[in-house]
Amino acid sequence: MKMRDLLWAERRKLRRSNILLIAFFAVIMVAIIVYAQGQFSYYGKRYVEVNEWYMTAALSLGSLYVLPAIIALTGTYIIQLEDQSDTMKSLAIVPVSLPRMIRAKWIVTAVITLALYLILFLITLTTEAILHFPLLTPSGILSFVKQYIIQGLSLFLAVSPIIALAAKMRKGYWLAFIFAEGYSFAALFVGMQPTISAVYPITAAFHVSGYYKTTPTQMLLSICSLAICGTLTVAIFHQLKQES
Amino acid sequence: MRALLNLIQIEFLKLRRKKFVAGMLFAALIMPVIAVFYFGMLDTKELDPIKFYKWATLSYTPWILLPVVLGVLSTLLMYDEHQNDMLKQLWVVPIGKLAYFFSKFFVMLMYSNVFMMISAIGSILAGLLSGLIPLTAPSLLFLFGKCLEISLLAPAAMLPVLALAAAQRNYLLPVGFTIIYTFFGFILLMTNMYLHPLSAMTAILVRNDPVVILNEPINTGKAFLVLGIWSLISTIGAGFALRRSL
Amino acid sequence: MDNLAIECRQLTKRYDEQSVVNQVNLNVKREHIYGLLGRNGAGKTTIMKMILGLTAPTSGEVLIFGMPLQRNEKRLYPRIGALIEKPGFYPNLTGTENLEIFAKLRGTTQSDAVRKALDVVGLPYQDRKIFGQYSMGMKQRLGIANAILHDPELLILDEPTNGLDPIGIAEMRAFIHNMSAQFGKTILISSHILSEITLLADDIGILHNGILLEENTIAELEKKNRKYIQLEVSDAAKAVLTLEQDFSIKDYSVQDLHLLHVYDTSLDMGKINQALIQQGITIISAQRCNDTLEDYFRKVTGGEGIA
Numbered sequence: 054m055k056m057r058d059l060l061w062a063e064r065r066k067l068r069r070s071n072i073l074l075i076a077f078f079a080v081i082m083v084a085i086i087v088y089a090q091g092q093f094s095y096y097g098k099r100y101v102e103v104n105e106w107y108m109t110a111a112l113s114l115g116s117l118y119v120l121p122a123i124i125a126l127t128g129t130y131i132i133q134l135e136d137q138s139d140t141m142k143s144l145a146i147v148p149v150s151l152p153r154m155i156r157a158k159w160i161v162t163a164v165i166t167l168a169l170y171l172i173l174f175l176i177t178l179t180t181e182a183i184l185h186f187p188l189l190t191p192s193g194i195l196s197f198v199k200q201y202i203i204q205g206l207s208l209f210l211a212v213s214p215i216i217a218l219a220a221k222m223r224k225g226y227w228l229a230f231i232f233a234e235g236y237s238f239a240a241l242f243v244g245m246q247p248t249i250s251a252v253y254p255i256t257a258a259f260h261v262s263g264y265y266k267t268t269p270t271q272m273l274l275s276i277c278s279l280a281i282c283g284t285l286t287v288a289i290f291h292q293l294k295q296e297s
Numbered sequence: 298m299r300a301l302l303n304l305i306q307i308e309f310l311k312l313r314r315k316k317f318v319a320g321m322l323f324a325a326l327i328m329p330v331i332a333v334f335y336f337g338m339l340d341t342k343e344l345d346p347i348k349f350y351k352w353a354t355l356s357y358t359p360w361i362l363l364p365v366v367l368g369v370l371s372t373l374l375m376y377d378e379h380q381n382d383m384l385k386q387l388w389v390v391p392i393g394k395l396a397y398f399f400s401k402f403f404v405m406l407m408y409s410n411v412f413m414m415i416s417a418i419g420s421i422l423a424g425l426l427s428g429l430i431p432l433t434a435p436s437l438l439f440l441f442g443k444c445l446e447i448s449l450l451a452p453a454a455m456l457p458v459l460a461l462a463a464a465q466r467n468y469l470l471p472v473g474f475t476i477i478y479t480f481f482g483f484i485l486l487m488t489n490m491y492l493h494p495l496s497a498m499t500a501i502l503v504r505n506d507p508v509v510i511l512n513e514p515i516n517t518g519k520a521f522l523v524l525g526i527w528s529l530i531s532t533i534g535a536g537f538a539l540r541r542s543l
Numbered sequence: 544m545d546n547l548a549i550e551c552r553q554l555t556k557r558y559d560e561q562s563v564v565n566q567v568n569l570n571v572k573r574e575h576i577y578g579l580l581g582r583n584g585a586g587k588t589t590i591m592k593m594i595l596g597l598t599a600p601t602s603g604e605v606l607i608f609g610m611p612l613q614r615n616e617k618r619l620y621p622r623i624g625a626l627i628e629k630p631g632f633y634p635n636l637t638g639t640e641n642l643e644i645f646a647k648l649r650g651t652t653q654s655d656a657v658r659k660a661l662d663v664v665g666l667p668y669q670d671r672k673i674f675g676q677y678s679m680g681m682k683q684r685l686g687i688a689n690a691i692l693h694d695p696e697l698l699i700l701d702e703p704t705n706g707l708d709p710i711g712i713a714e715m716r717a718f719i720h721n722m723s724a725q726f727g728k729t730i731l732i733s734s735h736i737l738s739e740i741t742l743l744a745d746d747i748g749i750l751h752n753g754i755l756l757e758e759n760t761i762a763e764l765e766k767k768n769r770k771y772i773q774l775e776v777s778d779a780a781k782a783v784l785t786l787e788q789d790f791s792i793k794d795y796s797v798q799d800l801h802l803l804h805v806y807d808t809s810l811d812m813g814k815i816n817q818a819l820i821q822q823g824i825t826i827i828s829a830q831r832c833n834d835t836l837e838d839y840f841r842k843v844t845g846g847e848g849i850a
Contacts, residue, residue: 062644069635069673075473082477090484118361118480126473139631142597143689147648148620227317227369230472234365235327238357242331246338 059149059157063131072130073165079123080169083115084176090114104188108177108197113264115173116204117237121212121255123169125233128162128216129226155220155290162216163209170205174198200262207258210279210286212236217289251275254282304392304400308374312404318373321366325416328362329353329423336429344429346436351508353420354413354440359447359502360483363412364455364495367405368475371459372468374401379466384542394539398532401459405452413444446502453528454482454494460531464538490520497523547609548573548697548729549594554603556589556753563589565753566603571731571746576723578744579733580840586753587733588628591701594731595625607697621649624695626703630686634675638666638685641674642692649693660688663718679706687718698722698730704739712739719743737837751844770833771804772812777825779803785822790815801827 067073087110091101100106132155135141144154174197182189215233219225240255250256250265257275260267267275312318332353336344378384387397417440424430458478462471482495490500497520503509504517549571556564564586571577581587592598594605596612604611607619632641642657653659658668664684677685683706690698703719704712720743722728734740740747741761749757757764776782779797786792786805794806808831819826 058647058650062648065640065644066633066636068640071467072469075469079473079477082481086477086481086484089481089488093487114480114484118483119476122476123473126469130469134633138633139629140633141631142592142595142627143625143631143645144648145597146595146620146623146625147645148616149648226468227373227472228320231321231324231365231369234476235324235362238361239327239331241357242335245335 056153056157059154060160063154063157063161066134067131067161070130072127076123076127076165076169077172079119080115080173081176083119084111084173084180087111087114088180101184104185105181105193105197107184108174108181109264111173111177112201112204112262113259116208116258117240117255120166120169121208121237122230122234124162124166124209124212125215125219125229126226127165128159128212129219129229131158131162132216132220133226152290152293155293159213159216159286159290163206166205166209167202170201174201196263200264204258204262204264207261207279208255210282211254211258213286214282214289217286220293221289247271248274252278254278300393301396301400304396305403308400308404309407311377315373318370318408321369322412322415324362324366325358325412326419328356328358329416329419332420333423333427333429337427346424346430346433347439349424349430350417350420350436350440350443353423354416355443355447355502358413358416359451360486360495360499361479363409363447363451364479364482365475366412367409367451367455368458368479369472370408371401371405371455372462372471372475374404375459375462375465375471376468379542384539394536395532398459398463398535398539401463402452402456405455405459406449409451410445410448413448417441417444443502447498450498450501450524451495453524454498456528456531457494460535460538463535463542491516491523494524494527497521546573547571548575548607549577549731550606550609551590551594552604552606554590554593554605555601556586556593556598557601563753564593564600567750567753567755569748569755569758571729573729574723574727575745576719576730576732576743577746577748578740579731579748579750580735580737580740581733581750582735582844585735585750587735587750588701589753590750591625591627591699591731591733595623595627595699597627621693622695623697623699624690624693625699625701626683626686626690627699627701629705630682630689632674632682632685632689635673637670637673638677638681638688639669641685642689645689646692651693656692656694660692663691664688665714680708680711683707684711687715691722696728698728698732700730700732702733702735704734704736716743737840741836749840749843756843764836764839767836767839769806770808770831771806772808772810772815772829773832774803774805774815774819774829775801775827776803776819777801777827781822782819782824785818785824786815789818804832 087107088101090110091099091107093100100110135144141151145151178194178197212233215229215236219229222228237255240253243253244250244256244259244265248271251260251267251271251274256265257278259265260271260275261279332349335352336349378387388394420440421432421437425432430436458471458475461474465471479495482493485493485496486499490496500515500520501517501524504515547570549569551567551569554564554567554569555562567586567590569579569590579587579590589598593600594607596616608622610619612619632638633644636644638661639657642660646656661668664687666681666684666688674682674685683703687700687703690700700719704715707715716739719730719732723730732740732743744761746758746760747764748755774782779799779801782803783795783797786795790810792805792807792810795803796806797803812829816826816829
């Protein structure tokens with residue numbers, strides 16, 4: 054069976070399902086809420102008035118509090134579709150290979166994550182342009198695009214093992230959600246210690262995206278940490294294959 | 298009243314064998330553990346126990362962790378019955394829609410109580426075992442008093458999520474909403490405490506705190522009003538949603 | 544054997560200590576309709592799941608078209624269509640959209656396969672109704688449509704009339720019959736309703752508490768469903784002699800020393816009585832009997848019956 058067909062099927066299965074709408078709504082709300090925070094005055098100047106504050110804050114606050122849980126929710130929802138709808142028995146006799154199907158689901162989740170980050174980027178960029186158009190530079194915009202994309206993909210890798218574990222457990226989506234939230238939330242404190250922050254996958258994503266000022270060693274550690282997350286995910290998926 | 302008590306008892310019976318519900322209580326220990334590392338790293342001498350408790354139990358736990366856990370719990374409480382199409386069976390018993398809603402709310406109340414007690418005991422143990430704080434009566438009184446306040450206020454502040462869960466067959470929206478709702482409440486702490494039930498709850502909690510300095514003194518009446526209005530809207534909304542649930 | 548579509552050898556399934564299916568030897572002939580009859584919980588679904596490779600047998604093996612399923616999945620699955628238990632589909636998609644997914648994953652090349660399959664089961668093509676809003680009967684029909692979507696040779700249908708109304712049941716029966724008679728499909732169907740199986744199947748397997756009590760053709764079983772005269776006499780052997788000599792009766796069976804069944808029910812009971820008494824045989828009782836299949840099943844299942 055071609056991967057293309059599996060990806061097509063995964064996209065098809067999401068029709069009328071409100072997961073995409075909810076994820077989209079979450080991103081819009083992040084933009085709104087961070088803007089609300091930008092109204093806070095510090096020495097007589099509102100945060101949003103500072104150039105690039107909004108784009109930076111939306112990326113970091115969104116990535117720390119909201120988006121990992123939303124990615125986990127989306128990923129586990131997509132992975133557990135067959136369990137929920139009891140379609141696995143029909144798919145098994147097609148035959149569809151479970152590991153390949155799960156890989157397709159993983160790719161779809163990555164694409165959704167990327168789309169969410171790009172939407173957030175577009176919203177914040179537009180707002181930033183309205184607020185301080187003269188200060189926008191092409192190189193600045195480019196560096197933000199890069200940051201958003203890498204942050205999105207890195208965070209996706211950081212959350213992947215949780216999605217994979219949820220796939221292993223029946224009804225693991227509740228746990229995945231809570232766990233992803235605790236996991237990203239803990240990054241607030243982990244970030245305080247430089248080495249741990251380079252290793253801890255959520256903060257590693259910030260290192261890799263260039264949000265944190267990073268030394269080459271830290272960068273290497275972060276890349277390794279995220280690579281381990283990816284490998285771990287693949288290993289868990291591989292185990293699923295053996296179980297099936 | 299007796300009927301409501303019965304319903305509450307039944308709600309607890311329904312939670313049997315749901316390990317996940319008990320498992321979520323572990324989230325209560327996240328902040329006490331982080332606090333040990335945090336203060337350990339700072340290397341502060343003679344740490345005030347109240348300061349430690351504020352950090353370990355009375356800040357991020359009620360701001361973020363407890364709301365998220367309660368949001369998921371409220372979704373769980375509604376989800377199974379929606380999923381198994383059980384509501385129509387309950388309505389013909391008959392069970393009142395509001396009594397049903399309040400029985401769920403009562404479970405949240407009990408749950409948040411247990412959650413905060415675990416967090417408090419966790420903080421005390423974490424502080425003592427790490428040698429960071431001494432055991433003092435005023436600090437304990439303060440800690441348990443605040444925990445009690447939180448455990449009563451947080452479920453009320455999470456009523457909008459419970460109402461949303463009552464209106465939805467699927468778990469996605471209430472769970473997704475939980476995260477946004479909590480995040481919003483947390484961010485609004487800094488800008489306006491009188492819009493969101495969760496930030497209003499924090500306003501009530503820090504009302505006499507000399508350490509918290511705000512632009513204007515805290516207006517507890519206003520905070521209670523915000524909480525009350527949102528609770529009322531949620532209850533009415535849930536009543537409508539449950540009536541339409543057939 | 545070449546003419547077998549499914550062959551189960553000593554198929555056994557145990558969960559913990561409990562045996563759900565016990566050493567079942569089930570043989571489904573090509574182009575036949577095989578009815579697997581058993582009460583709820585007899586093990587019908589488990590057998591079907593083992594045949595389809597959805598659950599692994601504790602011991603024993605299954606051959607489909609002479610091959611084991613394992614390692615032949617890609618060759619065998621496209622030749623099988625199945626409906627097991629409640630049909631599962633994505634609730635947020637319409638019937639057509641659901642089938643399109645399966646068609647695509649199966650690599651179905653026929654562009655109108657989905658429309659045809661829906662046509663056969665009487666569901667509308669490109670309807671707006673999503674699966675989540677389907678009635679039980681519609682769900683069942685969609686399950687069948689999915690089973691026949693890729694035009695398989697072998698159909699495995701687990702209680703296909705579940706949730707259907709009487710007209711739906713009759714239509715389903717006609718459909719299954721047609722699939723076999725017109726298209727030469729092999730069909731394994733399970734049911735807990737005796738009449739359903741006897742109306743449809745060529746062969747029948749009776750499953751009870753995980754044990755296949757009997758496997759036979761319906762025609763053979765119907766022989767056991769004959770009318771007869773039951774005679775209880777003082778000496779059955781002597782009575783048989785009289786019956787053979789005086790009445791030229793050949794079609795009878797001796798049950799024990801005193802009991803015999805005579806299958807020619809057109810005989811004049813008065814004359815038989817007279818002849819037997821003349822030979823000094825005491826007649827304790829004489830009655831016309833009619834064993835139904837149901838009686839038979841009750842007998843083989845140890846009195847519990849089927850439906």
